[in-house]
Amino acid sequence: METLNKEATENQITRQQKYLNELIARYTKRTKTSKQMTQAYRSVMADNRVSAGFSFPLKEMFYPIVGKRSLGSRIWDIDDNEYIDLTMGLGVNLFGHNPLFIKKALEEQLELGIQLGPQSEFAGEVAELICELTKMERVTFSNTGTEAVMTAIRLARTATGRNKIALFSGSYHGHFDSTLVEAQIVDGNPITAPIALGIPPNLVEDILVLDYDKPQSLDVIKAHQHELAAVLVVPVQTTRPNLQPKIFLQQLRQLTKETGIVLIFDEMVTGFRIHPGGAQAWFDVEADIATYGKIVGGGMPIGIIAGKAAYMDGIDGGMWNYGDESYPQAKTTFFAGTFCKHPLAIAAARAVLKHLKTQGPVLHEELNQRTSQFVQALNTYFVEQELPIRMANFGSLFGPAYSEDSTPSENSSASDSMDLLLYHLFDRGVYLLSRGGGFLSTAHTDDDINYIIQAVKHSVEELQIGGFLPVPADKLAKG
Numbered sequence: 001m002e003t004l005n006k007e008a009t010e011n012q013i014t015r016q017q018k019y020l021n022e023l024i025a026r027y028t029k030r031t032k033t034s035k036q037m038t039q040a041y042r043s044v045m046a047d048n049r050v051s052a053g054f055s056f057p058l059k060e061m062f063y064p065i066v067g068k069r070s071l072g073s074r075i076w077d078i079d080d081n082e083y084i085d086l087t088m089g090l091g092v093n094l095f096g097h098n099p100l101f102i103k104k105a106l107e108e109q110l111e112l113g114i115q116l117g118p119q120s121e122f123a124g125e126v127a128e129l130i131c132e133l134t135k136m137e138r139v140t141f142s143n144t145g146t147e148a149v150m151t152a153i154r155l156a157r158t159a160t161g162r163n164k165i166a167l168f169s170g171s172y173h174g175h176f177d178s179t180l181v182e183a184q185i186v187d188g189n190p191i192t193a194p195i196a197l198g199i200p201p202n203l204v205e206d207i208l209v210l211d212y213d214k215p216q217s218l219d220v221i222k223a224h225q226h227e228l229a230a231v232l233v234v235p236v237q238t239t240r241p242n243l244q245p246k247i248f249l250q251q252l253r254q255l256t257k258e259t260g261i262v263l264i265f266d267e268m269v270t271g272f273r274i275h276p277g278g279a280q281a282w283f284d285v286e287a288d289i290a291t292y293g294k295i296v297g298g299g300m301p302i303g304i305i306a307g308k309a310a311y312m313d314g315i316d317g318g319m320w321n322y323g324d325e326s327y328p329q330a331k332t333t334f335f336a337g338t339f340c341k342h343p344l345a346i347a348a349a350r351a352v353l354k355h356l357k358t359q360g361p362v363l364h365e366e367l368n369q370r371t372s373q374f375v376q377a378l379n380t381y382f383v384e385q386e387l388p389i390r391m392a393n394f395g396s397l398f399g400p401a402y403s404e405d406s407t408p409s410e411n412s413s414a415s416d417s418m419d420l421l422l423y424h425l426f427d428r429g430v431y432l433l434s435r436g437g438g439f440l441s442t443a444h445t446d447d448d449i450n451y452i453i454q455a456v457k458h459s460v461e462e463l464q465i466g467g468f469l470p471v472p473a474d475k476l477a478k479g
Contacts, residue, residue, distance in 0.1 A: 037078065073443040095355070154335075165228070229262060265285075278292070
């Protein structure tokens with residue numbers, strides 16, 4: 001019996017390797033220029049996206065697809081392969097690639113020039129539109145989401161005179177040193193540690209890393225209330241789209257209000273996606289400060305910090321008028337940036353916000369519904385095939401959903417299956433993010449969605465043939 005099991009295992013490995021070799025040969029031939037360019041520039045261009053998540057068995061396919069052009073729901077690579085894009089600029093392109101209303105705004109601004117130094121002509125109007133949609137009181141602009149989060153934290157510390165910040169495991173707040181943290185147990189005691197080399201431990205000493213959507217986390221916040229300047233939260237994490245804790249967020253809002261702790265919503269992904277007012281409007285939670293980016297920039301680099309005047313006054317000293325004795329009286333912190341309020345970024349943001357205002361909630365309602373239907377169709381198929389993969393969505397964001405009760409090995413198995421599935425989808429002209437997370441846009445048609453679903457089905461069937469995914473029991477019974 002042991003000999004038979006060993007032979008069966010060896011046959012399975014041989015079958016998988018043969019299949020993998022065929023996939024690698026087919027894929028690398030199709031995207032040969034992307035691979036050649038990655039190799040040609042590796043010595044001069046350091047790029048973490050080329051090495052992140054490196055897998056030795058997939059080494060020969062481990063290179064980014066080099067994009068050449070894009071329009072609507074489609075992108076074309078350097079080899080002129082066409083893809084239906086589900087990455088959508090890492091969540092930027094809510095309206096698809098190169099929409100005419102944004103293109104027109106950028107062309108008009110380019111004709112006028114790129115004036116850095118003078119105030120951007122439309123900066124005030126954009127701030128006003130943001131306040132109107134988000135119900136915030138004041139706005140300032142940065143260049144990236146990382147800068148926006150960094151500034152929000154600084155404003156909270158300025159207003160409260162406290163230093164500690166609480167955030168939640170599983171969240172991503174950009175590459176600011178003090179937010180690149182994880183909880184560890186050392187000698188039986190919980191500590192906060194940097195997640196990477198090059199981050200001094202003293203920079204994360206004032207950070208508490210808590211479990212998201214856990215009542216005990218509220219207890220920890222209450223215990224540290226006199227030290228905490230702010231609680232920083234991504235309302236729905238891109239890695240766990242199935243975790244949408246409305247009650248927890250409302251309880252968190254109530255607690256921070258009672259204890260004088262600043263509540264910061266990081267809405268880089270959720271802002272202007274789930275609802276014109278973002279996750280705050282969706283969950284009926286009013287944050288003190290919120291950070292935005294991605295969608296609102298219309299493809300241009302932008303970061304936005306918005307919030308109540310009591311906190312935003314830390315940027316410029318607060319409201320004052322000409323012709324009287326008023327002057328900026330609030331205590332301020334340091335804030336600067338050469339490209340803040342860049343004319344092209346402001347022009348694109350103005351076009352996006354005016355479009356959202358004109359379209360109203362219907363735009364989001366329809367897109368949210370279509371994404372939910374798309375995810376439901378995928379899950380129905382995964383259940384039929386008895387596969388260890390499930391999807392979830394929050395508005396037009398979707399991704400793998402892992403059960404809280406599942407083991408690390410089960411999650412790892414599902415992730416490995418998803419990695420290999422992605423290469424099959426690339427080969428069939430569907431472009432996704434790593435690990436299968438992505439976004440639908442208003443440019444995606446019903447035909448696009450149907451094609452994606454069929455591409456998933458065909459890819460799963462290929463992986464079953466190759467011995468990488470299990471075959472349903474009823475199919476095995478039929479032989």
